[in-house]
Amino acid sequence: MNHRDHTPTPPPALRRFLAEHNPPTPCLVVDTDTVVARYRALVAAFPQARIQYAVKANPAHEVLQGLAEEGAWFDVASPAEIDLCLAAGSEGHTLSYGNTIKKPADIAHAHAAGVAEYTCEAGSDLHAIAAHAPGAQVSVRLLVDPPDSATPFGRKFGCSPALATDLLVEAAELGLDPVGVSIHVGSQQQDPDAWDGAIASAASVFTETAARGVQLRRLNIGGGLATSYRRPAPDPADYAAAIGRSLRTHFPDGEPELVVEPGRAIVAEAGLIRAEVVLVSRKDPHDDHRWVYLDIGRYNGLAETENEAITYPVEPVDPRGGPDGPVILAGPTCDGDDVLYQRTRYRLPESLRAGDRIDILAAGAYTASYSSVAFNGIPPLRTYCIREGRPTGAD
Ligand SMILES: Cc1ncc(COP(=O)(O)O)c(C=O)c1O
Structure with a gap:
């Protein structure tokens, strides 16, 4: 669990769509x-x-x-x-x-x-x-x-x-x-x-x-x-x-x-971003914090993490259990500014590893529309919209 005092409940249709279709990450799913x-x-x-x-x-x-x-x-x-x-x-x-x-x-x-x-x-x-x-x-x-x-x-x-x-x-x-x-x-x-x-x-x-x-x-x-x-x-x-x-x-x-x-x-609460962990790195064996690098960052959807202004709830998709520990969350690009949260406290399971998936909740607003075209060759955040539980096409 993350350190926070509120957990929004995403519309159930979003996770049902992701379970059935398993689209490549990162992606934004919006329940219209x-x-x-x-x-x-x-x-x-x-x-x-x-x-x-x-x-x-x-x-x-x-x-x-x-x-x-x-x-x-x-x-x-x-x-x-x-x-x-x-x-x-x-x-x-x-x-x-x-x-x-x-x-x-x-x-x-x-x-x-x-x-x-x-x-x-x-x-x-x-x-x-x-x-x-x-x-x-x-x-x-x-x-x-x-x-x-x-x-x-x-x-x-x-x-x-x-x-x-x-x-x-x-x-x-x-x-x-x-x-x-x-x-x-x-x-x-x-x-x-x-x-x-x-x-x-x-x-x-x-x-x-x-x-x-x-x-x-x-x-x-x-x-x-x-x-x-x-x-x-x-x-x-x-x-x-x-x-x-x-x-x-x-x-x-x-x-x-x-x-x-x-x-x-x-639109914010109607959307959920599914992302993947690319790397988990501890900068020193004695360091409490792990750096968790996701396949989504400042430039391909999470622009509003600048100055840690918007602090999205983040949840592992298939947690293995075991204790949590503090993490710094960062994006995938070769750019020093592509760090999501260093000051804001986030915690994720100690067992988290590359390839695990992460859900970013309440992410329907100012995400895909802010995504860069190809910074570091990474494509813009793909959006899937669903209506009455069914996909209506992708942007
Ligand atoms: C002119 C104008 N109206 C409305 C909005 C929407 O604001 P919000 O998303 O905070 O509701 C904006 C946001 O930038 C705006 O510039």
Whole structure:
């Protein structure tokens, strides 16, 4: 057993598929029924909101198709993600271009595909939207300062409330439809109250913009809802209660249309990575720790282990019994950064040896989509999707 205080239970269909098909490792298996169940749980927790799945978390065709069939909308970050959504059966008007970093040609592509809404944070992007997506709905991303999350955005995205107000007023002058404000309080955000300051800041933009004759109507509170990895995450209802309180406090005269844009919270728990131990090495006979090198690492699926930000639960598939001992987990490449966990305590059986298999749980989000194309000649992480217990094809 690992040292941890929470063990997520993977959807049983995942291990049944692996037992029947025994695909080569490493691979990610995603249960699309669980994806849909997670989406429905968020719809139930936020009944007044539009739920937009952040495609970047896992763009597998079957994931997008399952969500499109449920009526989900999608947050897209690039022309390629737009095309994936359309191929999965969604319509252009259900896609929202949430990435504030885009080229004029990307906007033109999105407009041709029917994408109706664009998020921006700078005048040049706003002008490009006006030129290449005339009349489009525009939101402005606010720079926010939330409590730390596991993978924070720092100061990369958004602008100040003052600039946001200027941009939204200018959007109206350019013939665009300034719909509102978008925020994100960092991915894997464990604190349901983390949205409060950002919602207050968004409300101030609504007030200032209205004073200049432009009425906003929509607030996109981003993603950030956490997944239970080795520590339990709050329930969607806990987030909804805290966010609802903030909305009532900061929008006392009437709440805006709400958009929630989760990626991780929809797909992480639906996925499991099966990997193989390539080498077990003790650097010195007196060293307590063994280094366990897996056939998956930082570059072929586990990018979010950078700074040990996301600590996946790890389980041996066929443990032989006997005592556990401390391990350092590392990936397979000839690269010094390809170490998964040195500070975070992990324990695995002393009997573990090369060829044994390991399951990495709650691994459906930000794994395959982050995998490099061929670093060290290692292919990208392969995804198998299953539905009603049966495989639906591989990416
Ligand atoms: C604009 C935007 N929306 C939503 C998300 C999804 O966030 P999460 O996976 O934490 O729910 C992201 C993640 O990077 C994002 O950039």
